[in-house]
Amino acid sequence: MPRVLIIEDDRAVRDGLLLALRRQGHEVRAAATGEEGLELLRSFHPDAVVLDLMLPGMSGLEVCRRARAHGQVPIIMATARGDDTDIVVGLEAGADDYVVKPVRARVLDARIRAVLRRAGGPPDELSTPRTEHYGDLAIDRAGLTVTHQGRPVALGPSELRLLLTLSASAGQVFSRQQLLEAVWEHSYHGDARLVDACVKRLRAKIGEPAGSPRHVHTVRGFGYRFGTR
Structure with a gap:
C-alpha cells in the first residue's frame, strides 16, 4: 500500500x-x-x-x-x-x-x-545491465546510480528518469512533449515547465557549466538531446 x-x-x-x-x-x-x-x-x-x-x-x-x-x-x-x-x-x-x-x-x-x-526505476527497455561512461559522468543502468568525477550524484526520480531516457538514445533530439510522455507520463500539452525545470536541476547536479553544457544540450525551439562535448 x-x-x-x-x-x-x-x-x-x-x-x-x-x-x-x-x-x-x-x-x-x-x-x-x-x-x-x-x-x-x-x-x-x-x-x-x-x-x-x-x-x-x-x-x-x-x-x-x-x-x-x-x-x-x-x-x-x-x-x-x-x-x-x-x-x-x-x-x-x-x-x-x-x-x-x-x-x-x-x-x-x-x-x-x-x-x-x-x-521505481526506468522502463524495462532502459534497464540494460551495464555502466556507461561519458567523460567524467558514469551511468549504471542496472544499479540506477550516477557518478560525476567518481562521486555519487543524488538524483530525484524525475531527474534520473530524464537522464536515462536522454542517454539511452544519445544524439537523438527529444521534444518537450516526448519527454513529458516518457518521464512524467503526461499525454497533454502545456507543461514544458516540468521538463525545463528538471533539466536545470539535472545539469546543476551533474556539473554542467552554465551556458555550456557537456551532456544535456538544448535544441532551440524543439527540445533536448544527450551528447558529449
Whole structure:
C-alpha cells in the first residue's frame, strides 16, 4: 500500500484529500504545517509527498528544499494558482510534479502513482545491465546510480528518469512533449515547465557549466538531446 504524506494547512482540503486518497488505496498521514510535515517525513517514511506551496510559517518551498536535502522522496506540489512563476520556483526547489487547486482526487491519485512508477526505476527497455561512461559522468543502468568525477550524484526520480531516457538514445533530439510522455507520463500539452525545470536541476547536479553544457544540450525551439562535448 503506497504511503502518502499530505502537508496542507487548509483543514477542509486536507481532510478531503485524506479521505479520497485512502479510498484510492493509499496509507495516508497529514500535517497542517511545514514543521509538522518534516517531522512526519522522518517518522512516517512516505513513498510520496503532496505539498501545499502556500503554507503559513515555514513555506512550502522551504519544506521542499529541506526534504530534498534529506532524501529523494517524490514530491507533488499543490498550488492555488497556475502562476508560471510560482510553479517554476517550486519545480526548481525540487518538486517532481504539480497540481493546481482545487485538486481533483482522481487526478492526484494518477499523479501519485506516476511518480511512484518513476521512483521505481526506468522502463524495462532502459534497464540494460551495464555502466556507461561519458567523460567524467558514469551511468549504471542496472544499479540506477550516477557518478560525476567518481562521486555519487543524488538524483530525484524525475531527474534520473530524464537522464536515462536522454542517454539511452544519445544524439537523438527529444521534444518537450516526448519527454513529458516518457518521464512524467503526461499525454497533454502545456507543461514544458516540468521538463525545463528538471533539466536545470539535472545539469546543476551533474556539473554542467552554465551556458555550456557537456551532456544535456538544448535544441532551440524543439527540445533536448544527450551528447558529449
